[in-house]
Amino acid sequence: MKRGRSAAGLTALVLxxxxxxxxxxxxQEKKTKIVVFAAASMTEAMDVIKDLYEQEQPEITIDCNYDxxxxxxxxxxxxxxxxxxxxxxxxxxxxxxAAADPAVNTENLDFVLxxxxxxxxxxxxxxxxxxxxxxxxxSFDRLADLLESKDIFLAMGNSDVPVGQYTQLxxxxxxxxxxxxxxxxLITYGSNVKEVTSQIAEGSVDCGVVYGTDAYxxxxxxxxxxxxxxxxxxxxxxxxxxxxxxxxxxxxQAFLDYLSGPEAMAVFERIGFVPAA
Amino acid sequence: MNTDWFPFWNxxxxxxxxxxxxxxxxxxxxxxxxxxxxxxKGALDGLxxxxxxxxxxxxxxxxxxxxxxxxxxxMLLARWGIRFVMTWYGGVLxxxxxxxxxxxxxxxxxxxxxxxxxAYAGQTLGLSDAxxxxxxxxxxxxxxxxxxxxxxxxxxxxxxxxxxxxxxxxPNRTATIATTVYQLWRTNDETGALFWVMxxxxxxxxxxxxxxxxxxxxxxxxxx
Numbered sequence: 060m061k062r063g064r065s066a067a068g069l070t071a072l073v074l075x076x077x078x079x080x081x082x083x084x085x086x087q088e089k090k091t092k093i094v095v096f097a098a099a100s101m102t103e104a105m106d107v108i109k110d111l112y113e114q115e116q117p118e119i120t121i122d123c124n125y126d127x128x129x130x131x132x133x134x135x136x137x138x139x140x141x142x143x144x145x146x147x148x149x150x151x152x153x154x155x156x157a158a159a160d161p162a163v164n165t166e167n168l169d170f171v172l173x174x175x176x177x178x179x180x181x182x183x184x185x186x187x188x189x190x191x192x193x194x195x196x197x198s199f200d201r202l203a204d205l206l207e208s209k210d211i212f213l214a215m216g217n218s219d220v221p222v223g224q225y226t227q228l229x230x231x232x233x234x235x236x237x238x239x240x241x242x243x244x245l246i247t248y249g250s251n252v253k254e255v256t257s258q259i260a261e262g263s264v265d266c267g268v269v270y271g272t273d274a275y276x277x278x279x280x281x282x283x284x285x286x287x288x289x290x291x292x293x294x295x296x297x298x299x300x301x302x303x304x305x306x307x308x309x310x311x312q313a314f315l316d317y318l319s320g321p322e323a324m325a326v327f328e329r330i331g332f333v334p335a336a
Numbered sequence: 337m338n339t340d341w342f343p344f345w346n347x348x349x350x351x352x353x354x355x356x357x358x359x360x361x362x363x364x365x366x367x368x369x370x371x372x373x374x375x376x377k378g379a380l381d382g383l384x385x386x387x388x389x390x391x392x393x394x395x396x397x398x399x400x401x402x403x404x405x406x407x408x409x410x411m412l413l414a415r416w417g418i419r420f421v422m423t424w425y426g427g428v429l430x431x432x433x434x435x436x437x438x439x440x441x442x443x444x445x446x447x448x449x450x451x452x453x454x455a456y457a458g459q460t461l462g463l464s465d466a467x468x469x470x471x472x473x474x475x476x477x478x479x480x481x482x483x484x485x486x487x488x489x490x491x492x493x494x495x496x497x498x499x500x501x502x503x504x505x506x507p508n509r510t511a512t513i514a515t516t517v518y519q520l521w522r523t524n525d526e527t528g529a530l531f532w533v534m535x536x537x538x539x540x541x542x543x544x545x546x547x548x549x550x551x552x553x554x555x556x557x558x559x560x
Contacts, residue, residue: 129522190406212422214504219522242340244509247422250522258504262405263421 091310094140095123096131098147098221098297099251100182103276104330108323112314119310127251129219135170135302142305143315144171145179145297147252147270148221152176152298175301175312178335179319180327182295183271184225185281189262196266198283203233209243214258214267217248222255225290226268232289270295272331296335342508343516344535346424350512351492354431358488361432362439363481367469369440370447388437392497395433399502403429424510426503431492438491439484446480447473479554486547490540513539 097105102125109121124131124141132151135141146152153159156176157169188196194211196202205211216223230237240246249255252269256277259267274281287294299318301311317323324334369380387395403410403420410421420426450473458468474481496514503510505519513536520529 217505217519217523219524241507244506247504247506247510248519249504250518254504258422260406261400261421263504 090118090120091307093119093121093142093307093310093314094305095121095143095145095314096135096139096141096302097123097125097143097145098128098131099125099253100147100222100270100272101125101145101297102253104272104327104332107326108318111322111326112317119314121314127216127220129221130251135304136166136168138304140304140306141302142307142311143299144302145299145318146221147182147295147297148224149296149298150221150224152300155302156300170303172301172303172308172312175315176298177300177315177319178296179299180297180332181335182297182332184222184229184268184285184290184295185271185274186266186283186285187256187259187269187274187277187279187281188266189259189264190280192266192280192282193262194265196282199229199233199285199289202266202283203235206230206233206235206240206245209245211245212247212265213240213245214247214249214255214264216252216255216268217250220249220251221295222252222268222270222273223248225285225293225295228291228293229268229285229289232291270331275331294336297332340508343511343513343532346427346511347493347513350424350427350431350495351489353425354428354435354492355485355489357428357432358435358439358492359481359485362436362484362488363443363474366440366443366447367473369444384440385437387434388441392430392434392495392499393501396430396498396501399430399433399498403502420502422503422506422510424503427495427499427510427512430498430502431495434495434498435488435491438487442484442487443477443481446477446484449480450477479550482550483547486543486550490543490547493536493539493543 095105105123105125109123113119113121124134128146128148128151131144132146132154135144135155144152144155150163152171153163154166155168156164156171157167158171158173161167186196186199186202188194194205196205196211202211202213206213215226218224218227227237230240237246247258247264249258252273255267255269256273256279258264259269259279260277271281271284299315301308301315305311319334327334365380365384369377372380400421401407403413403426405411405414405419405421413419420429454472454476455468458472494514496518499512500515500518505511505515511519513532517529517532517536520532
């Protein structure tokens with residue numbers, strides 16, 4: 060009697076587990092996952108757009124991986140699964156695009172799905188300061204003067220970080236020698252843009268050069284915006300493309316189209332981006 | 337290659353200064369902890385060992401919350417001209433925090449295996465506590481304490497996470513070997529990164545070799 064009951068109990072348990080397992084397996088099968096690699100400066104905007112899109116398309120889930128575009132490019136190159144890549148500069152996208160100039164794509168990498176690539180957004184490069192602007196760094200002109208008199212502590216991204224490359228252009232525009240400034244201990248280097256904004260927000264540095272979007276999302280004030288002249292005529296364009304290491308290219312393309320649509324663009328603009336010209 | 341040796345000297349001075357600090361602090365704490373009531377000792381043990389098991393990023397975050405220039409204590413210290421943010425002695429602070437558990441634990445282990453009758457013998461001879469501590473207890477526990485010093489030095493030298501959060505990477509100002517390797521690797525300077533990797537491997541191997549020599553000597557002394 061006792062044994063019979065426990066056997067029945069066991070059967071019921073196994074059945075319940077099997078049903079539960081099947082249910083789990085089914086819900087997992089139904090959803091298509093899109094893996095998005097996006098530049099760190101897009102974190103806030105993409106988190107909002109991800110939720111909007113998942114509500115609109117219940118069969119889709121989106122996984123976002125945020126880091127510096129250089130790191131993301133390396134991860135894709137090493138074979139990481141990625142459906143959509145949004146880079147904060149053309150360089151990293153070119154390095155993965157078989158259609159790009161071989162002088163840039165030196166390793167002949169072919170990860171970009173041809174025909175999917177487009178210029179999605181544009182960002183601004185700003186001079187951000189800690190609360191109250193204690194050193195009164197009122198403009199890039201003033202920053203250049205202070206750097207020349209070795210009387211300022213500047214945070215910038217290193218040469219692997221797109222915003223660091225734009226900062227180098229600004230320094231060159233003022234005829235400043237970055238190596239000499241660094242040797243005088245006037246520059247601290249962040250390895251992604253969020254590190255730079257944190258150092259400004261904490262007041263660890265006197266000022267820093269970051270994107271308008273990063274200053275906006277960190278609640279930082281900025282005193283100047285780089286002109287196209289300072290950036291040597293280059294605009295801060297964010298290209299996006301479907302990547303071949305992904306597992307759902309059709310869904311990825313649909314999401315990429317959604318990103319340049321009105322709903323997504325409204326989110327991007329609220330956070331400080333402008334649509335690419 | 338025109339090598340700038342700043343990261344080497346900076347790493348060495350950070351490791352050396354924090355090693356000295358951690359030696360005195362760790363030995364004192366270990367000595368007094370042994371005399372505490374059990375519950376207090378347990379609490380102190382936990383607190384002092386915490387940085388050993390915490391990810392360095394967590395230690396770095398906490399240090400930044402305390403010593404950041406926008407935090408009360410950081411602001412107060414900055415008024416007296418002491419800034420732990422973006423300075424080399426900020427590196428001493430992070431290295432000391434992460435190395436202290438190693439010194440504390442090895443010193444406590446050594447003190448606990450110390451034969452207290454030796455101290456009692458000293459007391460019956462009318463020797464002062466300080467004399468007993470420095471001339472009897474420390475020499476007897478010498479090998480264990482030295483291991484602690486070597487381990488602390490190695491840990492301080494290898495500190496990266498908390499250091500990069502508190503003092504960043506500023507060439508000629510806060511750059512250490514560890515942060516320089518990361519920076520050079522990130523900016524595609526493979527030769528430079530490899531050079532500093534070799535330097536670090538050299539120092540660490542020398543440190544660990546001296547540790548095993550110490551232990552070998554301790555074993556042979558034990559046999560005598």
